[in-house]
Amino acid sequence: MNDAFKALADPTRRRILELLAESEKNAGDIADYFNISKPSISHHLSILKNADLISDERQGQNIVYTLNTTIFQDLVKWFFDFTKKEGIGGDESE
Template sequence: MNTAFKALSDPTRRRVLELLKQGPRSAGELADQFDVSKSTMSAHFAILREADLVMSEKQGKSVVYQLKMTVLEDALLGFARAFGWELTPTQTSEDKT
């Protein structure tokens, strides 16, 4: 859970997760949305992977990333509950994993 919070402490990585919320994206597609080098982005991906917040799958020449919603939820929830909050879903088209 600490790795998750560390991962969330960077705005770039938070935005990556938000993009991934819409659905799976390749490393390149994601990187195109940011103003840093691909290798920098690759490092960010590694941190997100290490925190188990995303899954990666090689598809042809690309690597496709996918958000692990439940892991993100658990991390947030674990903290929120310590402060007397619950995390309830607002009606939205639900995503997988």
């Protein structure tokens, strides 16, 4: 989960995740949204993939990236458990 938090720290990677939440995309489609080099996009995609935030699948000559919702469910559960345990934002009498 540490890799996921590190990956989420970067605004470019967060924007890539937002794009993938809309629909699956290949690297070229993703690159069209940014004013950075394609190797930089590939680097960001690699970090997201290594953190299990996205997955990829070859479709013909393209590699298509999709959001891995399972890891987000784990992150949300961690946040929920953390805030409940620490009494953050909730009723501390529970």
